[in-house]
Amino acid sequence: MQSFIRYASSCLLLALALATLAFAAKEFVAPEVHPARTYPANEEHKDERVVVAIDPFDTSSKTDIFTVHYGEHNFLPVRLIITNEGDEPIELSELKVRLITANRTKIPVATTDDLYRRLSSPQRNDQPSASPIPLPRRKAVKGALSRNAKDEIENAQFAARAVEPHSTQAGFLFFDIQGISDPLPGAHIDVTGMRNSRGGPLMFFDVPLDKYLNSTPAKP
Secondary structure: OHHHHHHHHHHHHHHHHHHHHHHHOOOOOOOOOOOHHHOOOEEEEOOOOEEEEEEEOOOHHHHOOOOOOHHHHOEEEEEEEEEEOOOOOEEOOOOEEEEEOOOOOEEEEOOHHHHHHHHOOOOOOOOOOOOOOOOOOOOOOOOOOOHHHHHHHHHHEOOOOEEOOOEEEEEEEEEEOOOOOOOOOOOEEEEEOOEOOOOOEOOOEEEEOHHHHOOOOOOO
């Protein structure tokens, strides 16, 4: 009997150790990229042969790919997907993206410094988060971000400087939605600053987020 108890205890300790190692080793892995037209919230410019899509990560099931809890700090992760269906590259060095809420509040993309500053600061536990992502409250802990968190932020953000012919580029943008309880309904994202290979500007893209909301089941 004692040998069985020792064996069971050893198995339990081993399982706990493996679970701890697996959690500690979790790293951000970007989702597979598909052509922009396959995402519900997209806009196509047929003449320019460019398609832009927006994929909000507004549920806990989608944000499981991250190790950082952006929603707890009132950041909304949004994936930007750009597909170039033409025969010439599209230049993105002057790319500008904004979230425009239903009441016309214009929210720029958060910078890396914005993310570091907010994520390194303690969050109050006595008030619910304004984030649409339903996550449990955690104790506020002040301190520098871990190397793993910094790597995730740098690797997740949209960083492409161009989209080559017949290819797709994707990455995450983070919007500060502090004080906005439900930022997606009636909102849209505008994308400007793209240029063709001759330096000429492309028409701006305006992607309504209701296209995304209407394509997904209602959140419980």
